[in-house]
Amino acid sequence: MKIKTLFWLIITQLFLMSISIANAEATQSYKLRQGDLIQVSVWGEDKLQKESLVLPDGSITYPLAGRVEVVGLTSTEVEKRIAEKLKPYLPDPQVSVVIVSITGNVAHVMGKVLKPGQVLMTGPMTVLDALSMAGGLDKFADRNGIKVLRNTPQGQKAIPVYYDQLIRGERLESNITLNPGDTIVVP
Numbered sequence: 001m002k003i004k005t006l007f008w009l010i011i012t013q014l015f016l017m018s019i020s021i022a023n024a025e026a027t028q029s030y031k032l033r034q035g036d037l038i039q040v041s042v043w044g045e046d047k048l049q050k051e052s053l054v055l056p057d058g059s060i061t062y063p064l065a066g067r068v069e070v071v072g073l074t075s076t077e078v079e080k081r082i083a084e085k086l087k088p089y090l091p092d093p094q095v096s097v098v099i100v101s102i103t104g105n106v107a108h109v110m111g112k113v114l115k116p117g118q119v120l121m122t123g124p125m126t127v128l129d130a131l132s133m134a135g136g137l138d139k140f141a142d143r144n145g146i147k148v149l150r151n152t153p154q155g156q157k158a159i160p161v162y163y164d165q166l167i168r169g170e171r172l173e174s175n176i177t178l179n180p181g182d183t184i185v186v187p
Contacts, residue, residue: 029074033180034058035104038075040082043094048086054104064089075099107178109134111186112141126175127161130184137163142187148176149183 032038034056041049052060058071065085070078075097086093106118107130114135119125127148137143146161161184165171178184 029076030099030102031072031074032070032078032099033102033104034071035106036099037101037103038070038078039098039100040078041096042086042090043096045090045093051100105180107180108183109186110183112138113186114138121178121180125178127178127184128166128175130178131186134184137186145187147185148178149185150179151181 032054034054036054037051038054038060039049039051040060040062048063050062052062054060054070059067059069061067062082062085065082068078068082068085070081073081078097079095082097083093083095086095102122103120105121107121107125108118109130110116113131114137116134119130119133127146131137143163146163148159148161150157150159159176160174161176162171162174166175
């Protein structure tokens, strides 16, 4: 009898854990940024299938719906927004939005690294991750002068990176997680 009870307790625990994981994934859905590419289609309406680039102003233009603000929204939220705009023209529009490319999700690495330029962030990325993707520091880099430039509502902010201490396992807080649009400057 006790084994059966223990079995059901384990099954219940696994079920609750799976619900927690699903909820965590749902709250962390990707939000669109400028430069991302999406594919929008309406079921049964072949002429309304269109790839759209998210413009610098945060919008796309879609047939019948016109200009639609999409930046900061998930694909599900964009589907609902476009469907609302199509309702005057279609009885029950079933809109589908697929994210084709996340090219708006980039950080920049400039200065004395082997491969300066944009770094595509396909997931959470730290300063060390981005520097590694940029090929690492060149031999003339000022290892203790590295900064992350970040735009905030209060203006641009410079965040110091203590590289020498960081690679020794110290000052780990300076290995910050990057935001899209951040620039790492390596003097």
